[in-house]
Amino acid sequence: MNISAIIDIFPQLLKGLGVTVTVLIASALIAYLMAFIAGLCRLSNHIVIRKVTGFYVEVFRGTSLIVQLFWLYYAIPMLFGIQLGSNWWAGVIAIGLNYGAYLSEVVRGSIQSVAKGQTEAAIALNMSRFQRMRLIIFPQAVRMMLPEFGNYTIQMLKGTALVSLIGLKDVLYYGDIMRSTNLSQAPLIYLLVLVLYFILALPLIWLTRKGESISKKGVASG
Numbered sequence: 764m765n766i767s768a769i770i771d772i773f774p775q776l777l778k779g780l781g782v783t784v785t786v787l788i789a790s791a792l793i794a795y796l797m798a799f800i801a802g803l804c805r806l807s808n809h810i811v812i813r814k815v816t817g818f819y820v821e822v823f824r825g826t827s828l829i830v831q832l833f834w835l836y837y838a839i840p841m842l843f844g845i846q847l848g849s850n851w852w853a854g855v856i857a858i859g860l861n862y863g864a865y866l867s868e869v870v871r872g873s874i875q876s877v878a879k880g881q882t883e884a885a886i887a888l889n890m891s892r893f894q895r896m897r898l899i900i901f902p903q904a905v906r907m908m909l910p911e912f913g914n915y916t917i918q919m920l921k922g923t924a925l926v927s928l929i930g931l932k933d934v935l936y937y938g939d940i941m942r943s944t945n946l947s948q949a950p951l952i953y954l955l956v957l958v959l960y961f962i963l964a965l966p967l968i969w970l971t972r973k974g975e976s977i978s979k980k981g982v983a984s985g
């Protein structure tokens with residue numbers, strides 16, 4: 764392996780690191796927010812709220828993230844005249860809404876997995892529905908959500924590579940630029956891209972494992 768080539772390539776890839784990391788952080792925040800909103804709304808007693816959030820979840824889970832990205836960046840401005848501000852925002856919103864739909868099912872499933880006896884005990888203590896959710900059900904459900912939230916955050920990191928398709932200068936964008944100017948170095952370039960994404964994923968992998976250990980503690984069963 765050509766060490767001098769690695770020394771030349773790696774700093775170029777690092778130019779896109781800021782975009783990759785900021786897109787990941789922003790889209791993860793949107794995804795987490797949408798996950799809790801949609802997940803809780805799907806447990807609502809109001810059928811309209813359940814249907815609307817159900818429509819959002821099924822559309823974003825049932826269609827391709829690439830197509831959603833192109834719709835937000837190209838189609839919506841052309842059809843409706845709605846400008847999202849920049850390609851950065853289009854990428855962040857597309858990834859956030861897509862993974863938020865998947866994570867909403869994690870939220871809903873985790874809440875429903877809390878032992879029924881916990882709810883019955885809270886009712887016996889004359890707690891309101893809000894108190895039951897806030898004090899009894901939600902803390903236990905969050906523990907169960909942690910591993911899947913970690914796994915989907917890693918998936919989001921990999922999903923950020925798609926933003927290069929709408930011109931965002933992320934890690935993959937610079938890799939593609941170097942590959943187009945030097946085809947003979949393509950295998951090495953993409954190997955280094957893989958290595959850089961793996962390095963970025965390492966803290967997330969560690970946090971996911973911590974989440975798995977936390978989820979095994981303190982959740983009542985029965």
